[in-house]
Structure formats: structure tokens, C-alpha cells
Amino acid sequence: MTHPRTSFVAWLMRWLRRCLRRADSPGAGSAADCAAVTGLRSLDQQMVTQLGRAVGLSEQSALQLVSEVSGLRVLSSRLVDYLAHAHKQSEAMQGGIEQNSLIVKELATFVQTLPQQIAQERDQLKLLMREVKSLAEMTDSIRAIARQTEILAINAAIEAARAGESGRGFAVLAGEVRRLATQSNESAVKINRDITRLVNTVEVNYSGEFEARTRHNEAEAERLGGLTRQLDESYVDMRQFYSMLMTAITQHNTELDHGIGLLLDTAQYQDVFKQIVDRVQPAIDSRNVVLADLIARLRAGQHDTAEIDARAAALTPDYLAAEALHRDPDAAAAVAPGAPGARIELF
Amino acid sequence: MAHILLIDDDELLRDTVLQMLQRLDHRVTEAGCGEDGLKLFGAGAGIDLVITDILMPGIDGARVIVELRRRSPNVPVIAISGGRRMLSPEFNLKTASLAGATCELAKPFGLQDLRSALDEALASDVRR
Numbered sequence: 001m002t003h004p005r006t007s008f009v010a011w012l013m014r015w016l017r018r019c020l021r022r023a024d025s026p027g028a029g030s031a032a033d034c035a036a037v038t039g040l041r042s043l044d045q046q047m048v049t050q051l052g053r054a055v056g057l058s059e060q061s062a063l064q065l066v067s068e069v070s071g072l073r074v075l076s077s078r079l080v081d082y083l084a085h086a087h088k089q090s091e092a093m094q095g096g097i098e099q100n101s102l103i104v105k106e107l108a109t110f111v112q113t114l115p116q117q118i119a120q121e122r123d124q125l126k127l128l129m130r131e132v133k134s135l136a137e138m139t140d141s142i143r144a145i146a147r148q149t150e151i152l153a154i155n156a157a158i159e160a161a162r163a164g165e166s167g168r169g170f171a172v173l174a175g176e177v178r179r180l181a182t183q184s185n186e187s188a189v190k191i192n193r194d195i196t197r198l199v200n201t202v203e204v205n206y207s208g209e210f211e212a213r214t215r216h217n218e219a220e221a222e223r224l225g226g227l228t229r230q231l232d233e234s235y236v237d238m239r240q241f242y243s244m245l246m247t248a249i250t251q252h253n254t255e256l257d258h259g260i261g262l263l264l265d266t267a268q269y270q271d272v273f274k275q276i277v278d279r280v281q282p283a284i285d286s287r288n289v290v291l292a293d294l295i296a297r298l299r300a301g302q303h304d305t306a307e308i309d310a311r312a313a314a315l316t317p318d319y320l321a322a323e324a325l326h327r328d329p330d331a332a333a334a335v336a337p338g339a340p341g342a343r344i345e346l347f
Numbered sequence: 348m349a350h351i352l353l354i355d356d357d358e359l360l361r362d363t364v365l366q367m368l369q370r371l372d373h374r375v376t377e378a379g380c381g382e383d384g385l386k387l388f389g390a391g392a393g394i395d396l397v398i399t400d401i402l403m404p405g406i407d408g409a410r411v412i413v414e415l416r417r418r419s420p421n422v423p424v425i426a427i428s429g430g431r432r433m434l435s436p437e438f439n440l441k442t443a444s445l446a447g448a449t450c451e452l453a454k455p456f457g458l459q460d461l462r463s464a465l466d467e468a469l470a471s472d473v474r475r
Contacts, residue, residue: 082445089438096433230432237433240407247409248445251416 012280013051016044036294036305039312043287046316047280050323054276061269068263075259079252086245093238100234103227110224117213124201131198138191145184152176275326283319290315349395349469350374354384354411355427356403360454364398364427367458371465381406385414394422396468401428401439408439409446416447423468429454 152173159169290312297305351373355361361377368375376392378384381403388394397415401408412424426443428451430436440451449468452460 078445082441085438085441089435092435093433233432237431240402241434241438244401244407244409244439244442247407247413248442251409251413251446 008277010055012277012284013048013055016048016051034294034305035309036290036312039309039315040287040291042316043283043312043319046319046323047283050276051280054273057269057276058273061266061273064266064269065263068259068266072256072259072263075252075256079249079256082248082252089241093241096234096237100231103224103231106227107224110220117217121210128198128201131194131201135191135194135198138187138194141187142184142191145180145187149177149180152180279319279322279326283315283322286315286318348372348374349465350376350393352376352378352384352388352392352394352397353399354378354381354397354403354408355400356380357400360400364461367461368398370458371462373465380404381408381411384411388415389418396423396425396465398425398427401426401443402431402434409442412443412446412448423449423471425449425464425468426451427454427456 156170156173156177159173162169290308294305294308294312297308351368353361353364353368353375354377355364356379358379361379365375365377376387376394378387381399382405384397384399385406388397397411399408399411406414408426408428412426415422415424424447426440426448428436428439428443430439436453440448440453443451449471450464452464456464
């Protein structure tokens with residue numbers, strides 16, 4: 001589809017060329033010889049030149065725009081493709097994260113059971129301590145028996161000294177010794193029984209079960225250690241995922257920003273085009289005024305056109321002077337910054 | 348013969364790739380991490396091409412590529428990656444591509460794969 005402004009320029013150029021052809025045609029007569037007409041022709045030629053430049057700039061910038069927009073499209077397609085991969089990757093990571101939460105639950109369960117196990121072992125230890133204390137009491141009992149036996153032995157020695165006088169005292173002492181022997185025997189049996197029970201308690205609670213539980217806990221700790229390492233690797237991977245995502249997208253956006261900058265630079269040529277066309281309009285208006293005055297004077301039979309000739313002759317220099325106040329960006333780039341000169345045609 | 352900078356934190360793999368590159372008559376400078384790789388690249392060693400791993404501790408391969416592009420937009424870069432527990436090689440290599448890698452190679456690769464990637468990268472003096 002043709003842009004309205006382009007079609008207007010095309011029409012304008014056709015019209016100007018037609019004017020030039022008419023002025024050049026053999027039948028143009030006295031008007032063609034008139035200096036005013038020569039001035040108008042000169043202006044028309046300059047306007048055709050400027051409009052041709054404008055069309056050239058417009059075409060060039062349009063092609064450039066198409067090329068740059070195509071480049072941006074490729075860039076954005078790459079981003080879309082990348083984001084699709086990133087999405088797939090994040091979904092896969094989601095599975096990993098769910099697995100990680102199971103690992104965390106297992107770790108929590110293990111850690112939660114530890115206090116229970118410790119409490120159970122503390123209770124068993126208390127029981128063991130009670131058993132040990134009861135043994136200590138037995139030891140006290142044996143000590144008391146020993147003390148009494150010692151006293152008895154002393155008494156027996158004393159009675160032995162009197163042996164010749166009376167043997168009755170020995171009979172009493174013998175009875176006491178028997179009683180103590182019986183008591184010692186009972187205590188020994190009780191101690192033996194308590195020790196057996198203590199050994200059994202230790203064996204049951206602290207050998208088999210304790211060892212099994214310790215082995216289980218060691219195995220669990222090792223397994224959970226492996227899972228914890230997996231957890232750590234997952235966090236490293238997740239951190240790297242987001243870091244790489246940010247790097248890639250930042251880099252892509254930098255390129256996109258650069259591409260958009262180029263696009264805007266190129267788009268400014270469209271404004272240059274508009275400005276050139278806009279500047280043609282006042283020149284045409286001035287031209288038409290001069291032409292109307294010329295026609296009116298000729299129709300009125302006044303052949304002195306010197307004043308109109310001078311106005312017509314001034315049209316082209318005026319137009320070119322106005323054009324010279326403007327400069328396209330390429331030409332402007334060749335001028336040192338800050339140097340006096342034409343206004344740069346940008347937005 | 349090209350002067351190639353090889354960046355990979357995996358010593359075993361680096362050694363394997365080094366031997367492949369030497370078999371292909373290239374001169375190789377090695378780096379065990381992104382930081383060292385960038386230092387060597389900036390040391391005026393006259394590097395013709397860079398091969399970099401993507402998943403590395405510290406400065407990862409994607410950031411290495413971005414920095415290489417900033418310093419030298421035309422140096423060809425081959426990205427290599429094998430993936431990890433939660434990161435697939437496809438994603439890593441796509442990231443490398445968006446960051447500016449000239450071409451990508453999934454680990455593990457053979458001599459022929461490496462030769463093709465080198466031919467492609469060395470033939471392209473401008474980034475994609």
C-alpha cells in the first residue's frame with residue numbers, strides 16, 4: 001500500500017515535471033520567453049531535485065527499516081525460543097524441587113525421632129543406674145556382715161583365752177557364726193541374682209537393641225548425608241539457572257536496545273522526508289502568487305513584467321536559502337560538533 | 348593452526364579436549380575457571396577462538412561469553428556443556444547461544460564433532 005505522503009509527493013513531482021515540459025514546449029510562446037517564467041522553471045527544477053532527494057531518502061530508510069525490523073524479529077524469535085526452553089527447564093526443576101521437599105521431610109523425620117530415641121536411652125540408663133545402686137546396697141550388707149564377723153572373731157579369741165574355765169561361751173559364738181554364714185549366703189545369692197539381672201538388662205537394652213539402633217542410625221545418617229549433598233547440588237543448580245537466565249536475557253535486551261536505537265535512527269529519515277516535503281509547500285505558494293500576478297498582468301495587456309521577473313528570479317535563491325538552513329543527518333555527521341552551520345533535521 | 352583458549356573446570360575433560368585439539372594441530376592455552384580464562388584472553392595472547400564450558404563455579408560460561416563479546420565482538424566462541432542434576436545440556440547451550448556463542452557442543456563429544464564445530468566457528472568471523 002502506498003503511503004499518502006509518498007503518493008502526494010509523486011503527484012507533486014508529476015505536476016512539476018508537467019509544468020517544466022509545458023514551459024519547454026515550442027508552443028509556449030511569449031510566456032516561455034518571459035524572465036518570470038524562467039525563474040519559475042528554475043524553482044520547479046530545484047523542487048524536483050529536492051523532492052527526488054526526499055524520495056530517495058525515504059526509499060533508502062524504508063529498506064533500512066525493513067532490514068532492521070527483520071533483525072529485531074530474529075532477535076525476538078530467539079528470545080521466545082529461549083524462554084520456551086527456560087520454561088521447560090524450570091518445569092524439570094520443579095520436579096527436582098518436589099523431590100528436594102521429600103528429602104527435607106525425611107531429614108526432618110530423622111531429626112524428630114532422635115530426641116525420642118535419646119529419651120528412651122536415658123530411661124534405660126536410669127534403670128541401669130538403679131540396678132547398680134541396688135548392687136551397692138548389697139555391698140553395704142556384705143560389709144556389715146564382715147564387720148560383725150570381725151567382732152565375733154575378736155570375741156572368740158577372748159573366749160578362747162578363757163577356754164579352760166567355761167566352754168559355754170564358744171557355743172554361743174558358734175551359733176552367731178552360723179547365723180552370719182547363713183545371712184552371707186543369702187546375700188550372695190541375692191547379689192548373684194541382681195548381677196545376672198543387671199547383665200541381662202545391659203545385654204538386652206545396650207547390646208543388641210542399642211547396637212542395632214546405632215547401626216541403623218549410622219546407615220540413615222549416611223543415606224541422609226547423601227541426600228543432603230543432592231539438596232546442596234540442587235540449590236547450586238537453581239542459583240546457576242537464575243544467574244544464567246539473567247545473563248542471557250540481559251545480553252539479549254542489550255542487543256534489542258541497540259537494535260531499537262538503530263531503528264529509531266533510521267526512522268528519523270522519515271521525518272527528514274516530511275520536512276523536505278513541508279518546505280516545498282511555501283515555495284509552491286510563493287510560486288503560485290507570482291504566477292497569478294504574471295497571468296493577471298499579461299491578461300491586462302501589461303507587458304512590463306520587470307517587477308514580477310525580479311520576484312520570480314528571487315524564488316529559487318529564497319527556496320535554496322531555506323533548504324540550506326537544513327541538513328540531512330549524514331551530512332551533519334561530517335560537521336564538527338558545535339560548529340556553526342545548518343540545523344540538523346531530526347525529531 | 349589456530350590458537351585456542353580452552354576453559355573448563357573439569358580437569359579430566361579439559362585434558363581430553365586438549366589432546367583432541369592437539370591431534371587437530373591447534374595450539375592450546377588452558378584455563379580452569381572463567382576468571383582465569385578472561386585473564387588469559389585479555390593478556391594479549393592472540394587467541395583465535397575460545398572453547399568454554401558453561402557450568403562452572405564463579406564466573407559461569409554464559410558470563411564469560413558476554414564478557415568476551417564485549418571485549419572482542421568477532422572472536423568465535425564454542426560453548427560446551429554436559430548438564431547437571433537439575434540443569435539440562437539443552438538449556439545450558441541455549442543460554443550460551445543467546446549470550447553470543449558462535450556454536451554449541453553437548454558433552455560428551457568426539458573428535459569429529461569437535462572438528463565440525465571448529466570448522467563452523469573459524470569460518471564465521473562475525474557472531475550470529
